[in-house]
Amino acid sequence: MSASEEQIGLAAENLPARAQIVVVGSGAGGATTAATLAGEGYDVVLVEEGPNVDTATIDSNSVDAIERLYRNGGMTPVLGNQSIAYVEGRCVGGSTEINSGFWHRLPPDCYHRWRTDFLLEDFGPERMEPYFERGERDLSVSLLGREREPQSSGVFRRGIEKLGWGYVEVPRCQKDPSASAFSAGAKQSMRQTYVPKAIASGARLFAGVSVKRVLHDQGRALGIEVSTNGNGHRHTIRADAVFVCGGAIQTPALLRRSGVKRNVGNNLCIHPMIKAAALFEEDMAAHASPLPMYQVKEFWPTITIGGSVFTPGFLAMILSDNWERNRAMMQQWDRMALYYAGTRGMSRGSIRGIPGDNGVLIRYDMTEADQRNLSVGLARLGELLFAAGAKAVFPSVRGIPVLHSVEQCRALARNYIPTSLMNLSTVHAFSSCPMGENPDFCATDSHGRVHGFSNLYVNDASLIPDSPGVNPQGTTMAIAMRNSENFVENTRRAAARRVVHPHPEILITGAPGWLGTRLVELLSSERGASGWLGRSLLAGKRVRCLVHPTADPQHIDRHAEKVEFCVGDVADPDSLRQFFQGAEGALLFHGAGIIHPRLWTRELERVNVTGTRQVLDAAMAAGIRRVVAVSSNSPFGNNAAPDEVFTEDSPYHPYMSYGRSKREMERLVQQAQASGRIETVIIRPPWFYGPHQPPRQTLFFRMIKEGRFPILGNGEQRRSMAYVDNICQGMVLAATVAEASGRAYWIADERPYPIHEIVATVEEVLEEELGIRPPAKRLTLPSAVGDFATAVDGILQFAGVYNQKVHVLGEMNKTIACSIARAQAELGYQPEFSLREGMRAAVRWCVENGQQI
């Protein structure tokens, strides 16, 4: 599937004004994304900043290639306590045009670690297997075999075997495995494979087009603004979805330039490496041999040792750190070969755009562990090379021109080399926009969609949550395939669900949320035939859910026969009109709302107040019979004393911005009731827990498990809590009991619990369910810490800023308790789950759904 320069790519002046999908970058992530989506029939525009060079005809390690194919001519510096040279491609095909074409599958330990640390969902060896297989097939991944090993690899292998270390032959993306590393067209790069595949499926490729920024508005990507490298003309391409696939450096730089900054560019991981030349007695002919074959796995994942590409120029560069001493060695270039020792970097770097330029500032501070690992790695490499018969080893370390013995090498492992003396480089960068559901670290969800956006995706090495310890091309491609297919599935599903039934009987806003998902699940479940749900006669009814464009309805998707989606936003009257279409006489559960905004408190006003107003207006216009609106305890603030409880007659005393927004929401609901055009019931649940809980609630379990959950004061302050099924019962009863119209109800578990009882209950459940015994000593802090957090929270919110941790900590020394007496008396509400039963069910749900406690 070779493609010449003439065959692929379109002139930049033909840039279209719109496309269904824009893919930025044509490397391992971008080309794979474009090929997958174009293959599914999408109209794809693929833009690449670099030139469209027929790499099949040039030596990718030549000076000519360095000028034409490498970003910054191969001079991308990573700054920090020691500068590191980062090398990446900038051409059609990206870094796959200049790398060694090695192929690794993701090491098994990464799956578990990423699921645990980053709450990465839908990700496991079985899930990824087909994608790795597909990549291996398409890129002709194969082994060279010992019978064809080049001399430099042969001596390397003999050295490893002499020492008894573990090693592997690394497969390569190469059609003719015996061909030279520099043979025209042998390496199966993206320009040879997935780029032509994308074009054959109808994708349009534009090279020499630099993307200035992603255009977006209110969580929706609108397209990209580009400039053509030839004439600098600005141009806008509108798109239904944008995939940013510029690699681990350029992707976060572009997103940050575009104002998308949350967890973007803060978590850069690299594999720093140090090289060395070795002099042997026999002729190595390294310049004419294929790429090195073997990697030492004995010290993996901390240290990797292998062979490196050889040219006389590269040899001179390695020797250049001690050039005066070593220049004479160039005479013996044909008896020399190059090797490296690399490490899985322990630090985390950052990427920042430079104002007024498309420039990027990359920072990465080497840790002491990195210094130690590289020193030990170099020592082991030297040991290996001497075992292989090397006469001398020349490390790229200033002040250490040559090593003559194993003992000298071992000394490096004992007395670590200062990193300032090492000449370091890296070709592996990733993790700058990690994917997963952990809100503290992740820039995108588990499928690459940027958090807070409905149609902006990242799909390249940036997503890899942390260092895999191997060349990331295979992992990048497999993830890109999975995410692209997930996009296709979701888009098609959403499109299919837009076809609404003429007469829905139940409408739910905020359905993909925690409470809404559980409500849908209960209404659709077998349980519907009995108990309170059976008596309500709501089970099995036709349900229509309003799904926010950024939400993933995967959990309610399994109830496909009875549930339909309508993509929209409570703040968007147009989508609400569609949502309420044909719903006259139906019941509405209004659960859409924001509890913890990402940053700005104004979001609370937009969704909780404006959204509710629009929902009520649209519901009344559509002739909805009754709306059950979900409020909160926050409009009532805190109890004055630990033994006091709120009743439905308690006065409003809103707590912070959220409380004010919910009080305003209740006021709007009461106005609607007073208008006589609709029946309303307000439900006030306190802190709730249970199936479909978000990661922040699982974090609560984890903190208790690790003894880190802070108990402020004596822990006697009480909290009403509500298992999610108990709330659903309250909502269903509120919707069906005729006398409830115009009333408000507290819905919670049977009684409030002191904080220390909540913690103790969770500790016991964790031990019973998971066999985990939390530390005996709990984290107790003075009650004043809560008061201080409340003060800080107040100041921040006064400035319009919301910080979830500060806010929650501020509530921890307060009593927030309510009485459910009225709900029991008027609705017949009987909470089915106690705290212990509820927590047990919640823990089980977490375990079954991959939320690591």
Add this chain to the structure above:
Amino acid sequence: MKLGHLSEAQEVVLSKIAALVIDGSSTAGMDDAVQRYVTRFVALQVENIPAYLRLPYLLAITGFQWLPLLRWGRPFTHLPEKAQRDYLKLWSDGPVGVTRDFVRLIRGCALLAYFDHPQTRLALEPGRGVEDAGRDLPRVAVR
């Protein structure tokens, strides 16, 4: 001169440094075509440095050229060859990391371009003895 691009004078400085690094001499030795190729490559690499580092780097080239005025009363390019070598050594092996990095970049690029130049590669081909190669690489390979 365009901002961020090398002036002719700066290219001359780079050329002299490259020749000194490769050849040990700034006045004799290398084939003109090879020297032009090496200089062009080094200059391109310097111009390819990200802008926020390029401007300081260009200033450093100018500083490198004119600082010898303080000691020798002449700029670097007009110094005798031995003084040029000593001065370059002061920058490349001195105690200041920034000056070492300054030379390191030029040295690395110059060596890469030189040893991967087709003419040099040809001279290095197997089958040609070191002595043969030495005739083509008189001041590098057989010093």
